[in-house]
Amino acid sequence: MKEPVQLCYTISEAAKLMNVEPHVLRYWEDELNLNIARNSMGHRIYTDDDLKTFKSIQHLKASHISLKDIREQLPSAPSSAVSPAGNTSVKSSGPNGNADKMTQFKSILTNIIKDAMNENSKEMSDTISSKVSDNVRKEIDFLVRQRDEEEEARFKQLDETIRTFQKARQEAASAKVSEKKEKKRNLFPRRKQKET
Numbered sequence: 001m002k003e004p005v006q007l008c009y010t011i012s013e014a015a016k017l018m019n020v021e022p023h024v025l026r027y028w029e030d031e032l033n034l035n036i037a038r039n040s041m042g043h044r045i046y047t048d049d050d051l052k053t054f055k056s057i058q059h060l061k062a063s064h065i066s067l068k069d070i071r072e073q074l075p076s077a078p079s080s081a082v083s084p085a086g087n088t089s090v091k092s093s094g095p096n097g098n099a100d101k102m103t104q105f106k107s108i109l110t111n112i113i114k115d116a117m118n119e120n121s122k123e124m125s126d127t128i129s130s131k132v133s134d135n136v137r138k139e140i141d142f143l144v145r146q147r148d149e150e151e152e153a154r155f156k157q158l159d160e161t162i163r164t165f166q167k168a169r170q171e172a173a174s175a176k177v178s179e180k181k182e183k184k185r186n187l188f189p190r191r192k193q194k195e196t
Helices: 011-018 022-031 048-062 067-073 097-187
Strands: none
Touching: 011 022, 011 048, 022 048, 022 067, 048 067, 048 097, 067 097
16 A cells, blocks of 8 residues: 655745744744654755644644643654655554544643643733722722712812801891991981081
């Protein structure tokens, strides 16, 4: 039975397909200890499986998972075999090979997600408590400001009432004084001086 032949991509083609710069693929290869096949001239050649691995890495990086954690979860896969003609072929481990790989991949993703959740639970709780604290602080500030405005309005009204009362008392006192003066005048009328 013939082994399936996969398409091969240069680093620039693979980078274009992944929507990243070529140096990103080289960096991931170095940091994650990936075994990328090389052609007879020593140039990297990427297979569809390599691109799937990079897509998984890219997805995990987008989920804010560190390369260190990704490296721990990656299975140590044998490197792709290079045929003398430069074509890359991947050996299958039998009819259940793809199912086993899918099970391993799901297991790896599950472990990565669990680890990420455990590592980020503190950060998430801090973020949530910070947002709740900010909302509570804003609500308290609003209520205090509202109470201050109501007290200010009440004090203004009280001040106005006091001023009105004081003015009325002054007018009453002034009227009393005028009334007393009038009574005195009536009691002791002034005599008109005779003209001489």
